[in-house]
Amino acid sequence: MKPLSLPPRLLMGPGPINCYPRVLQAMSTQLVGQYDPVMTGYMNEVMALYRQVFNTNNKQTLLVDGTSRAGIEAVLVSCIEPGDKVLVPVFGRFGHLLAEIAERAGAEVHTIETAWGEVFAPEQIEAAIREIRPKVLAVVQGDTSTTMLQPLEHLGEICQRYDVLFYSDATASIGGNPFETDKWGLDAVSVGLQKCLGGPSGSAPVTLSEKYVECVRKRHHVEAGIRDAHHQSASGSRIRSNYFDLPMIMDYWGEERLNHHTEAASMLFCARECAVNLLDEGQEAVLSRHKTAGDAMLAGIQAMSLQPFGDLSNKMTNVVGVNIPDEVDGEAIRSTLLNTFNIEIGTSFGPLKGKIWRIGTMGYNAREDAVYHTLQSLETVLRRSGMSLPLGEAVDAAMAVYAGRAE
Template identity: 55%
Template sequence: MTIYKDLAPSQRTIMTPGPVEVDPRVLRAMSYPILGQFDPEFTALMNETMEMLRALFQTNNQWCYPIDGTSRSGIEAVLVSVIQPGDKVLVPIYGRFGHLLVEISERCGAEVVTLEKEWGTVFDPGEIIGAIRREQPHIVAMVHGETSTGCLQPFGGIGAACREADALLIVDAVATIGGVPVQTDAWQLDAVIGGTQKCLSVPAGMAPVTYNERVEAKVLRRKTIERGLRDKDAESVHGLTVRSNYFDLGMLQDYWSPKRLNHHTEATSMLYALREGVRLVLQEGLEARFARHRRHEAALLAGLTAMGLTLYGDPGCKLPVVTCVRIPDGVDGEAVRAMLLNSFGIEIASSFGPLKGQIWRIGTMGYSCNQKNVLHVLGALEAVLIRHGVKVPAGEALQAALACYERSLD
């Protein structure tokens, strides 16, 4: 009989675009006793979590709650609940996760129309507004922050254009919520999906979502028509039924409403984690948190530049919480990552698609976004590059980062 050792994961400095290090206070919250999902004490925690999520998403929407599952579960829940077969969905693509929105939309039976931008850049909002007016889609699905390219898409005027066209605007803010501003109401976003394992510094396993009355109306209209046709025309109802039971927003909001209609068994410990993670964000203050992410990003950029490395992407649309660095010519990027991990306990990310083998991606997100980690990764990267034969000005990266930190305190 095999005897397995006690679980003892290594301590890492995680500087990827997600997952990131989890705040110890969140880990502590996950150790608390389990409550029944309909225990009044637990349903009070559910209500508090919804209230805190409204502040996080900067919205007055009634519906702010988590989908149980990783970030993709939230994206799928919104799209599968809103898209009816034959709906036209416009997806502007400027990285890997735009393609994901296309794939899920097509699986829902949508007629998908795409706009594509070279990776490393984003769209001028006017380009998307023009496409909305030209295509007259039912839904526009967009990524706010692309971790694949380290780019941040501006939203000026897009929400208003969607309202004019009577289109729903659905936004993947998995990489940005809690790290950069996501102004749901001010930007006229109809549905927004966040993630826990990035700037919120909570383990992967929940996807907070919010949506407004426009989305709810389509969800409920679909449910009402479905009920009316169910016994009369099975073929017609097939196109109206939400294809997923688990990801049906109409059923989920009944579970999160005062009715508490049973839908699934809530992930108790993960809800503790989410509540604590969002509480810590609000305790820090959104503006202070956004400023912290910009401060450590600036120090990281200063160090990388002083090292002589080249950044990837248009600096005018850089995502503050992800920095993409070109791998120097002749360097085995995976060997560098392996040495960082094995010798220094630091994890940075590689890339995929057309950028595979061309860039490293360094995240400065949530609890991982701090001065110790930034200085640690700069010093370690310099040492590893020298070991791989790259001529870098020794010591200058750390000095540049330290100078940046000193300036930020003036």
Template identity: 70%
Template sequence: MSANAHYPQINPPHRLLMGPGPINADPRVLRAMASQLVGQYDPVMTGYMNEVMALYRDVFRTQNRWTMLVDGTSRAGIEAILVSAIRPGDKVLVPVFGRFGHLLCEIARRCRAEVHAIEAPWGEVFTPDQIEEAIKKVKPRLLLTVQGDTSTTMLQPLAELGDICRRHGVLFYTDATASLGGNELQTDAWGLDAVSAGLQKCLGGPSGSSPVTLSAQMEEAIRRRKHVEEGIRTAAHEDGDEEMIYSNYFDLGMVMDYWGPERLNHHTEATSMLFAARECARIMLEEGMDNLIARHALHGDALLAGIQGMGLEPFGDLRHKMNNVLGVVIPSQVHGEAVRKLLLEDFHIEIGTSFGPLQGKIWRIGTMGYNARKDCVLQTLTALEAVLNRLGFKTTQGAAMQAAWDVYARSAV
């Protein structure tokens, strides 16, 4: 028997991905990914790279020259920025309000930083005063934040933190993987020095490429590091007087030289992912960033109304919930995983569970990117209500749908 009999062509089942990400990619993005490859220094390819930089400046709402892609999942973008900016012994401050704040702490420790964390209960966020007080006490070189943490579904306010960081001489980074596109983010207006994201949530694409943007101040900090390839420093880095960056692949000084006019060889660009990232940004800007954020807010509000309409309790401080992911407290009389199993098997709908102190206590339901649509919200509410009733949690039949429809009726969608 041939190997082909054991390994047929990939043909995954249809799923409606309504968890915290990844989501169903926009068909236009999938079509872009199917395009034929070109060489990495083909003028067509370098032209696409320049277009990606221009498009993501508008997505991030920045004038930063160094706005580009890091090949890899969203975590690759996080690690590239931290590994390139943090020097051994640097003090960094991390406000932790969920799982991904702990991730920033772990990566910073691997960069040999002196990590100082402040923690908020899961379901809450920090006030600017709390963060400024910690900055005054710690005197960090960098503030590392998460804007939207999908583990808690909370959105950390950032608008006032840039001024605080400038007053205290602190470089300001945020991980916007789960928030960019579905919630307001103003890189320049808010004084952010570095932002990283991913395609697989509100951007409507697959995981595998991480858009990043760097301020001039962050570029300078990175350029001062030693950047060595095969034992030879490039002329652009001869004045580097800080300890060498520990990663070659994630060395953003070298990545900048690859994306810049020098086109110095560093890696082979992930062409199909670049096509995906370009199409994600093109679609977002075609809709308009303000309209995109409003769409995520609308469908998030409709989902929230439906969840409350069927008698379920949303999780956390709703004043700071993300537009695109909702935490739902699992009723005591049902088993959370049994609900998820029935949703997947009988309706082909996936919702998420959570981590750490919230494991088994909440579901996380996403309305983001291509799935931030009325039909996706109504299908999910209908299926969830049916499964809950099947498993013994009685709801007022149709109340969830009516509540969601009321939200849509008020917005004339």
């Protein structure tokens, strides 16, 4: 068997991305037992760190072991009972994912849709809430399939007026775009590490409000530390998953330390380092770094006479969609970038499949040299494919953005 050997890829797609070096180092740390005081101490520390990442005072802020989709499923399956109404505003692929998971949990799912490349006004969402009266509003903040960022700041107040649980998946956006759990009135948030937080996929930080916790606790019964597997809520419904049962996971992370699973220790160390890295640099500094890198990438794309996709006023800072020129083979360009220049950029899904590239500037890769290298390499590949391009102007435009931010 040959030793594990991977090419030195620069991951400039919509995620995953290259990890921060300190995150990779943390993952190689030797293990201790799951109830060792050192281990439970780090679990408590991770909870405290992610309260700062989420900008919340929520006591129940913890990790779900699994990819970001595990966090989504845990939040939805734990609060949805069969027949509950769930409203999902869909503006890309991942809205459809939230709708599917809610449907599998037994919800009566209602969706509103807008064109890919656009987002919703709060009035549109309020009108749907007023008509449907859902138990849960489930919305993606940043959808990498379209590169759009859905504004959330006005939705919490709307949900409070109509007594609706407000949940957001912020996997693709947190760390690179502002996110204010308490200020915006969110009841549940789930994320992953593999975007702006600069880690690998495999751990899903979540934060849960008291209102959400009260809702899911009603579905659970614990007596003398032993779970009554036959207990059902007044409506006759138990949480359908054992692994994604958040009341059980909360008891595992809480002072009770009731056994539920064996914590994925290496991913916990990794998630800790992602948070420490963000907070050491400073949230505002990290947001600014992502915005500068995103602005520089966008400026370079436009200087190459390529057309960015979607409503740029609602674009995520950390990824840009690029309309693939008619005169080139989009997949051939991506293949040459990958295999000749070791740079990965993304395609898209659904109605955008084969129509746009998605170029990310996230986490460790939201840095000046990565932006320049990607733009120069893309320009070279496009020029060699037959396109007539203004030579060097992409990198010059990006450098002007960085120079302007430095002044």
